[in-house]
Amino acid sequence: MILNRDFFEGKDSLTLAKDLLGKVLVHKTSEGTLKGIITETEAYSQDEESCHAYGGKKTNRTKVMFEKPGHLYVYFTYGMHYCCNIVSEEEGKGCAVLLRSIEPLEGVNQMIQNRDYSKQNLKELSNGPAKLCQAMNIDKQLNNIDLINNSQIYIEDLDFQPEEIYNTTRIGISKAKDLNWRYYAKIKQN
């Protein structure tokens, strides 16, 4: 089942971050279909400092975060990395959920090629926000795309249930570090 607007809209970012665990990110590329189970997310809201849209600050970069929930916010950072977010809550609020980690499900070979990855253990193939984007072939071109009513990239529910959900602090930020807004999950297959 492909998730529709109702899944993303009208719940706070923390709830959405938790609900996204176990869902499947699907990206159909010209090379083939890539799928990955979402295993780690972080919530961002305009009420706290580390959010790009903090205080409702709307700029060229962050304007996507004020779109309807379900839009993709892809931004570039550290000179060489992309990170991928899903807009949350409601239109005009400036909230989003950062996808931090996925478990490869389909198109693994292509992901390995995308990442120019030579190691054997797949655990490190996409266990970080920038790695995930590289593996899934997500870049700036997908910024501002709507995950609803779109056959190229979307989120699907394939009945994976998180066995356990852990709640802890966010990573790699310098402000509002003490908030427990990161979620990660152990997935079990039904």
Added chain:
DNA sequence: TCCGAGATTCACT
């Protein structure tokens, strides 16, 4: 195994 630094582009001040 762990830690520190370099990479390198873009948006914002």
Added chain:
DNA sequence: GTGAATCTCGGAG
């Protein structure tokens, strides 16, 4: 001009 929601590699221990 500055620093960023990161990753990787090389050297030290």
